[in-house]
Amino acid sequence: MTALWPRIEPLLDRVEKPARYIGMERGAQVPIHRPDAVSWLLVYPDTYEVGLPNQGLQILYEILNERHDAAAERGYAPWTDLEALMRSRSVPFFSLDTHKPAGEFDVIAFGLAAELVYTNVLNCLDLSGVPVRAEARRDEDPIVVAGGHATFNPEPMADFIDAFVIGDGEEVVGDMTEVIGAWKRSGRVGGREAVLHDLSLIMGVYVPSMYEVEYDGMAIREVRPRYPDVPSTVDKRTIADLGEWPYPKNQLVPLIEVVHDRLNVEIFRGCTRGCRFCQAGMITRPVRERPLEQARTMVAEGLKRTGYDEVALTSLSSADFSGIGELVSGIIDGQEEACGNVGVSLPSLRVDAFTVGIASEIQRIRRTGLTFAPEAGSWRLRQVINKLITEEDLYAAVDGAFSQGWRRMKLYFLIGLPTEMDDDTLGIAELAKNVVEIGKRYTKAASCTASVGGFVPKPHTPFQWFGQNSSEELQRKVGMLRDATRKGGVKLSWHDPKATMVEGINSRGDRRIGKVIERVWRSGGVFQEWSEHFKVDRWIEAMAAEGLDIDWYTTRHRTGEEIQPWDHITAGLHKDFLWQDWQSALAEHGLPDCRWTPCYDCGVCTDYAIEHVVASPFAPAGGSQGTGQDLSIGGAVPVRFLSKPGVGVAR
Amino acid sequence: MRGEGAFPVRLRFAERGKVRFISHRDAARAFDRAFRIEALPLALSEGFSPRPKVSFGLALSVGHESIAEYMDVRFSEPVDLEALPARLTAALPEGIEVTGVALLADRAPALQESVTAVEWELEVAKIDESEVSAEEISLRIEALFETKSLPVNRIRKGREDIVDIRPALTRMSVIESGSVGIVLTAEIATQPAARPSEVVTVLGEDLRAVRVLRTAQWIERDGNRQEPLIADAARVSEARAS
Numbered sequence: 044m045t046a047l048w049p050r051i052e053p054l055l056d057r058v059e060k061p062a063r064y065i066g067m068e069r070g071a072q073v074p075i076h077r078p079d080a081v082s083w084l085l086v087y088p089d090t091y092e093v094g095l096p097n098q099g100l101q102i103l104y105e106i107l108n109e110r111h112d113a114a115a116e117r118g119y120a121p122w123t124d125l126e127a128l129m130r131s132r133s134v135p136f137f138s139l140d141t142h143k144p145a146g147e148f149d150v151i152a153f154g155l156a157a158e159l160v161y162t163n164v165l166n167c168l169d170l171s172g173v174p175v176r177a178e179a180r181r182d183e184d185p186i187v188v189a190g191g192h193a194t195f196n197p198e199p200m201a202d203f204i205d206a207f208v209i210g211d212g213e214e215v216v217g218d219m220t221e222v223i224g225a226w227k228r229s230g231r232v233g234g235r236e237a238v239l240h241d242l243s244l245i246m247g248v249y250v251p252s253m254y255e256v257e258y259d260g261m262a263i264r265e266v267r268p269r270y271p272d273v274p275s276t277v278d279k280r281t282i283a284d285l286g287e288w289p290y291p292k293n294q295l296v297p298l299i300e301v302v303h304d305r306l307n308v309e310i311f312r313g314c315t316r317g318c319r320f321c322q323a324g325m326i327t328r329p330v331r332e333r334p335l336e337q338a339r340t341m342v343a344e345g346l347k348r349t350g351y352d353e354v355a356l357t358s359l360s361s362a363d364f365s366g367i368g369e370l371v372s373g374i375i376d377g378q379e380e381a382c383g384n385v386g387v388s389l390p391s392l393r394v395d396a397f398t399v400g401i402a403s404e405i406q407r408i409r410r411t412g413l414t415f416a417p418e419a420g421s422w423r424l425r426q427v428i429n430k431l432i433t434e435e436d437l438y439a440a441v442d443g444a445f446s447q448g449w450r451r452m453k454l455y456f457l458i459g460l461p462t463e464m465d466d467d468t469l470g471i472a473e474l475a476k477n478v479v480e481i482g483k484r485y486t487k488a489a490s491c492t493a494s495v496g497g498f499v500p501k502p503h504t505p506f507q508w509f510g511q512n513s514s515e516e517l518q519r520k521v522g523m524l525r526d527a528t529r530k531g532g533v534k535l536s537w538h539d540p541k542a543t544m545v546e547g548i549n550s551r552g553d554r555r556i557g558k559v560i561e562r563v564w565r566s567g568g569v570f571q572e573w574s575e576h577f578k579v580d581r582w583i584e585a586m587a588a589e590g591l592d593i594d595w596y597t598t599r600h601r602t603g604e605e606i607q608p609w610d611h612i613t614a615g616l617h618k619d620f621l622w623q624d625w626q627s628a629l630a631e632h633g634l635p636d637c638r639w640t641p642c643y644d645c646g647v648c649t650d651y652a653i654e655h656v657v658a659s660p661f662a663p664a665g666g667s668q669g670t671g672q673d674l675s676i677g678g679a680v681p682v683r684f685l686s687k688p689g690v691g692v693a694r
Numbered sequence: 695m696r697g698e699g700a701f702p703v704r705l706r707f708a709e710r711g712k713v714r715f716i717s718h719r720d721a722a723r724a725f726d727r728a729f730r731i732e733a734l735p736l737a738l739s740e741g742f743s744p745r746p747k748v749s750f751g752l753a754l755s756v757g758h759e760s761i762a763e764y765m766d767v768r769f770s771e772p773v774d775l776e777a778l779p780a781r782l783t784a785a786l787p788e789g790i791e792v793t794g795v796a797l798l799a800d801r802a803p804a805l806q807e808s809v810t811a812v813e814w815e816l817e818v819a820k821i822d823e824s825e826v827s828a829e830e831i832s833l834r835i836e837a838l839f840e841t842k843s844l845p846v847n848r849i850r851k852g853r854e855d856i857v858d859i860r861p862a863l864t865r866m867s868v869i870e871s872g873s874v875g876i877v878l879t880a881e882i883a884t885q886p887a888a889r890p891s892e893v894v895t896v897l898g899e900d901l902r903a904v905r906v907l908r909t910a911q912w913i914e915r916d917g918n919r920q921e922p923l924i925a926d927a928a929r930v931s932e933a934r935a936s
């Protein structure tokens with residue numbers, strides 16, 4: 044093994060934030076690479092500060108290193124300053140833990156959380172000395188793997204990735220280690236084709252080179268497996284019981300500040316609120332809660348081990364956890380044992396009184412900002428997207444929050460949703476202004492930020508057929524909102540509509556988009572999610588050079604008959620369920636949450652013989668959000684907490 | 695804060711190896727976590743958001759090593775001073791090592807204002823990688839001390855200033871030939887101050903620092919010179935050599 048540290052060290056005096064590249068975090072491992080074991084380099088293709096907190100990567104890092112037949116290290120994309128120095132001195136991309144060249148690993152696995160990191164994947168491979176196109180790789184080159192939510196449409200990256208993991212990675216990485224290990228020990232008999240073929244037989248693994256895509260003009264005619272034993276549809280992998288996977292056990296504690304710099308404990312996975320725009324909710328069904336006792340232990344031990352003074356209880360809607368009240372009050376009651384104050388944060392809060400109740404318990408000291416996500420400006424449109432928050436609910440929650448000392452509200456919205464009219468868009472300004480009005484009753488300092496993002500339709504959601512708004516149309520709506528919020532104390536922030544367009548190209552793109560990604564990367568387009576590096580012209584030019592029409596990929600409404608590029612990948616959701624739900628959306632009909640009402644057979648549980656793991660049979664009390672059910676039965680969840688002094692601050 | 699049962703302690707620590715690339719602020723956060731990991735009884739400030747009573751001495755620049763960093767921390771009750779260095783070192787990042795602790799005397803002045811001089815060990819080499827001899831560096835040092843003023847450009851808060859660092863230089867000499875260049879020691883005052891990089895610049899624009907190590911900090915009071923651990927101590931406990 045070659046350690047690159049002596050060649051990296053002299054470069055670090057000349058780069059921004061050199062500690063990005065040193066490793067040594069509490070919880071980091073120094074694995075021993077044995078020749079008969081499979082070595083994995085787990086890469087988050089963005090900066091260290093963005094990538095380090097990624098829980099998926101940390102979970103797999105631990106699971107792999109616990110195996111006797113595997114060893115795993117981590118890598119993050121070097122910032123452009125270090126990259127330039129590395130290229131000028133032929134220093135390859137390296138692992139953080141032992142500074143080993145990436146090209147010496149058996150597997151390089153990328154976590155793809157979103158589309159704009161795609162070009163960074165190519166850059167990391169190229170910096171490793173590995174051919175960026177899968178077809179050019181030789182037997183001794185690493186197997187290039189990708190996982191994460193974005194891989195539910197793997198096609199835009201199909202040219203570059205040998206094998207995609209679809210769904211939960213916990214079990215799959217073990218299966219893959221066995222296949223790759225056996226191949227390696229056999230002396231790589233059968234070559235790359237043999238090991239890729241074997242990988243494609245694992246449930247949850249998609250090997251794009253095992254499939255041929257046939258086109259009919261722009262349309263896809265057929266996606267055909269190249270071998271009879273290769274599945275024609277690739278099912279996602281799902282772990283049935285989160286309680287069996289109490290990871291990460293040793294969350295990494297970075298030496299420099301990173302995003303989400305705190306202890307993170309995942310309290311459940313999956314969400315069946317059924318918001319129709321939300322890919323994360325659709326592809327992670329069903330709901331699997333972590334046992335309360337285990338969550339408690341992970342929080343207590345994690346705080347003790349890391350020295351963090353803040354814990355985030357993570358999930359797609361944390362207030363929905365059956366034991367949320369007990370868990371939060373337990374952490375607050377445990378303060379005496381902990382050193383000083385511990386802050387608790389609950390990402391993705393529901394908009395209701397119950398949520399404000401919890402928030403007021405955990406943010407007792409400094410009540411500055413609270414964030415809610417109504418997502419759309421009118422009740423009509425919220426029915427279309429199945430985010431059933433009434434105006435009364437929002438105002439009651441906001442009133443409760445202001446009356447208890449909060450001063451700043453942040454509201455998240457999407458623009459460009461299906462059936463959206465200007466009245467719906469302007470409703471955003473109206474809601475935000477009313478929020479400020481309510482706040483002014485309590486404090487002069489009341490303010491409200493409305494954050495708007497352009498909607499990108501995602502695969503495996505009921506909106507996968509919808510033609511997204513053009514960037515011009517989104518820009519017009521932003522302009523309209525700016526005019527409407529000039530007075531009234533509302534601050535408006537928005538996501539760049541041009542970036543939304545590029546996300547759209549990749550989100551529902553097919554294999555032909557691979558050449559576009561490669562062109563953008565070759566023209567210098569890396570770190571595309573960073574506004575200082577993003578230039579839309581690179582994408583427009585690359586699409587034109589490949590003879591591809593941006594509108595065809597983004598703003599075109601798709602028909603029910605056409606084969607979508609990801610139709611041979613399934614998250615278990617029946618296509619007719621998605622189509623039916625799309626029709627319900629257009630008819631402005633809501634759909635209840637199947638956690639607490641009868642199953643409507645979306646396909647996930649029935650097809651995979653799994654089910655919800657939820658401790659409480661009742662919907663949470665205190666608000667209407669999400670279901671349209673009679674929530675008055677929801678009294679089983681405690682909404683009051685004991686008062687305890689000395690509670691810390693949560694964000 | 696002089697609260698009942700308050701137990702003020704000064705720590706001396708080293709920061710060597712890869713960890714030198716973290717910032718002063720990062721080091722402060724690492725200590726913050728180490729105190730929590732060891733569940734040490736930190737005294738907290740009063741008010742809306744109670745903060746631990748911790749104060750750091752002079753900042754150490756990113757990339758510089760040190761065997762003489764200091765910080766003051768106030769505990770709410772007595773802690774075992776003998777055991778403290780090892781406990782903290784175990785909870786801190788690799789490369790940061792607590793090498794001594796002292797119970798502070800009542801009313802000890804703030805660390806940052808007290809330190810009057812800093813000693814550095816610098817390894818310098820030619821930028822163009824050509825050979826440089828110990829004799830040549832010695833001659834250059836002699837020449838420096840014969841000048842009356844040594845102006846350098848300093849960028850402060852985005853504004854460029856010309857500062858004379860001659861008054862800050864009190865002592866400099868060559869120690870030995872190092873693995874890459876020449877190792878020298880420099881003693882620099884804090885009022886006015888000079889940065890190690892500025893010292894290298896005035897020694898020659900053709901030189902660069904290969905390695906910068908802070909070896910000592912001094913507090914001079916009434917003609918007496920002491921290291922900060924001793925200067926304001928009621929009781930001192932040194933870590934066993936490791």
Ligand code: SF4
Pocket residue numbers: 315328329637638642643644645646647648649654655
């Ligand atoms: S199969 Fe039924 S219970 Fe399971 S997620 Fe779908 S609708 Fe809900």
